[in-house]
Amino acid sequence: MQLDDLYQEVILDHYRHPRHFAELTEGEALVDEENPLCGDHLKLDAHVADGKLTDVRIHCQGCAICSASASMMAEAVSDQPLEIIRRKAASFLALLRGEGAANEDELGDLLALRGVAEFPLRVKCATMPWHALEAALKRLAP
Amino acid sequence: MSAQPFDPRARRADFPALGRVFSDGRRLVYLDNAATTQKPRAVLAATRRYYEESAGNVHRAVHRLAAEATGLYEDARQKIATFIGAPSPKTVVFTHGATEGINIVAHGWARKFLQPGDAVLTTAMEHHSNFIPWQQAVSARGATLRLAPVLDDGTLDRDAFRRLLTPEVKLVALTHASNVLGTINPVAELIREAHAAGARVLVDGAQSAPHLPLDVAALDADFLVFSGHKMLGPTGIGVLFAKPEMLDAMDPLLTGGEMISRVWDDHATWAEPPQKFEAGTPHIAGAIGLGAAVDYLAHLGHAALRQHEQKLTAYALEQLGALPGLKIFGRAPERLGVISFALEGLHPHDIAQFCDRDGIAIRAGHMCAQPLLRRLGVPAVSRASFHLYNDTDDVDALVASLLAVRKFFHAT
Numbered sequence: 001m002q003l004d005d006l007y008q009e010v011i012l013d014h015y016r017h018p019r020h021f022a023e024l025t026e027g028e029a030l031v032d033e034e035n036p037l038c039g040d041h042l043k044l045d046a047h048v049a050d051g052k053l054t055d056v057r058i059h060c061q062g063c064a065i066c067s068a069s070a071s072m073m074a075e076a077v078s079d080q081p082l083e084i085i086r087r088k089a090a091s092f093l094a095l096l097r098g099e100g101a102a103n104e105d106e107l108g109d110l111l112a113l114r115g116v117a118e119f120p121l122r123v124k125c126a127t128m129p130w131h132a133l134e135a136a137l138k139r140l141a142p
Numbered sequence: 143m144s145a146q147p148f149d150p151r152a153r154r155a156d157f158p159a160l161g162r163v164f165s166d167g168r169r170l171v172y173l174d175n176a177a178t179t180q181k182p183r184a185v186l187a188a189t190r191r192y193y194e195e196s197a198g199n200v201h202r203a204v205h206r207l208a209a210e211a212t213g214l215y216e217d218a219r220q221k222i223a224t225f226i227g228a229p230s231p232k233t234v235v236f237t238h239g240a241t242e243g244i245n246i247v248a249h250g251w252a253r254k255f256l257q258p259g260d261a262v263l264t265t266a267m268e269h270h271s272n273f274i275p276w277q278q279a280v281s282a283r284g285a286t287l288r289l290a291p292v293l294d295d296g297t298l299d300r301d302a303f304r305r306l307l308t309p310e311v312k313l314v315a316l317t318h319a320s321n322v323l324g325t326i327n328p329v330a331e332l333i334r335e336a337h338a339a340g341a342r343v344l345v346d347g348a349q350s351a352p353h354l355p356l357d358v359a360a361l362d363a364d365f366l367v368f369s370g371h372k373m374l375g376p377t378g379i380g381v382l383f384a385k386p387e388m389l390d391a392m393d394p395l396l397t398g399g400e401m402i403s404r405v406w407d408d409h410a411t412w413a414e415p416p417q418k419f420e421a422g423t424p425h426i427a428g429a430i431g432l433g434a435a436v437d438y439l440a441h442l443g444h445a446a447l448r449q450h451e452q453k454l455t456a457y458a459l460e461q462l463g464a465l466p467g468l469k470i471f472g473r474a475p476e477r478l479g480v481i482s483f484a485l486e487g488l489h490p491h492d493i494a495q496f497c498d499r500d501g502i503a504i505r506a507g508h509m510c511a512q513p514l515l516r517r518l519g520v521p522a523v524s525r526a527s528f529h530l531y532n533d534t535d536d537v538d539a540l541v542a543s544l545l546a547v548r549k550f551f552h553a554t
Contacts, residue, residue: 003495003496003499003550006495007492007550012551037507038490038491038506038507038508038521038522039507039508039512039515039521039522040491040521040522041521061521062489062491063489063490063491063492064489064491064492064551065491065492066489066491067489119495122491122495125491
């Protein structure tokens with residue numbers, strides 16, 4: 001079992017220097033997700049302007065995989081049209097399920113997380129931010 | 143304490159799983175015993191023998207297999223009664239685990255007898271299994287749940303416990319030992335205080351039964367529960383001990399076959415305890431396996447087991463405590479070999495992942511004790527927990543892994 005496949009350099013970089021992270025208070029966050037298996041906790045806030053997702057802010061108490069996934073997601077979806085974001089979310093979740101993603105080239109750096117699929121117990125760590133995002137989109141643009 | 147010492151590394155040969163070598167050449171270092179233990183050959187052989195030779199149902203048919211199965215099942219009940227100092231095997235109810243035992247009492251006793259305004263007193267160091275059934279029961283009855291706090295060293299706040307133990311408290315639900323902090327609670331004294339205040343006491347022995355001698359008669363416990371799989375036995379089997387008068391007063395949680403006396407079109411009467419609480423075909427092989435596990439532990443001797451685990455725990459606390467940035471949760475003087483810790487700047491999941499790479503099984507997460515972890519101020523911890531087959535070489539392997547994970551993440 002090679003942990004270097006799991007903890008790739010780009011993942012470690014996002015973990016050590018997360019993007020779009022902020023302290024969010026209870027009332028500020030749009031969604032509040034908890035992984036009941038491990039106690040990891042993630043809050044997400046964002047807005048929609050002109051059909052694009054803006055002001056993405058994430059408050060994450062999670063492991064390296066969860067934090068890096070949240071940070072990379074925030075970069076990948078910021079100021080993007082909702083329709084592309086939904087496609088990316090579907091591709092990413094399919095990738096983590098080991099199904100192979102339909103629009104892989106759109107995922108960019110996120111492809112670094114594909115190694116997580118080899119560690120079934122950690123898949124939830126990587127997908128939790130994306131489930132939070134899907135919940136946020138449901139509220140922002142039902 | 144005079145005890146015939148045993149060699150933990152030699153005992154590993156009794157546990158087939160501990161001989162496991164993974165495809166990457168790593169040997170298993172099993173340090174997740176507070177979650178579940180490995181099983182000795184004697185337990186595996188006993189369950190196998192039942193399935194291969196004596197697989198009849200219990201208490202029903204007249205044929206030979208049924209008679210053998212019933213004999214083995216009831217022998218196991220007797221062994222367990224002796225193991226916990228129960229006055230009679232009739233006070234030993236087989237369950238699927240500690241969780242079911244607590245639910246039987248929450249349903250059959252608390253929901254039946256609690257009145258609006260009554261209270262159940264528990265502690266802030268309980269496993270969810272000794273917490274949520276009481277939350278549910280008090281809310282159904284208009285009663286309240288009180289939590290005795292935990293002090294900074296991981297021991298129970300005895301003064302607060304006494305203050306909370308008012309006449310409204312009808313039941314104290316208390317863990318014998320914490321699955322997070324390792325703290326052993328002074329249950330004998332706490333039971334005396336509770337009884338003096340007019341409350342009944344349920345002791346959660348899930349963590350203590352695998353390691354400490356239990357004597358329900360000496361303790362004067364009203365209820366005691368534990369799980370087989372944490373004490374070298376099979377999964378899916380556990381025990382509820384209750385005083386005879388409690389078993390008589392309680393309603394059964396599950397109803398159906400095996401637990402009845404007479405059945406009419408519109409009502410039924412119950413069998414005598416313990417059958418009253420064992421509806422349906424029980425986990426016969428599991429009960430027989432648990433009987434074998436209890437034999438194994440009794441043969442080893444509680445004094446020798448305790449001596450070994452105390453020595454190993456002291457060694458582990460010293461070695462782990464010497465690691466820079468490592469914080470140990472729980473410093474109770476009376477404790478089990480259950481050590482929860484945090485490594486500065488590292489998430490427990492990432493720590494456990496590196497340990498797993500090295501073949502070391504530890505637990506990472508909230509340990510089914512969210513109210514306690516909230517008080518500790520962390521969403522998750524890492525936990526190493528020992529049993530008879532662990533030794534200093536396992537602790538050394540853990541320390542080496544922790545050094546490696548720290549180096550990996552802190553190298554920028």
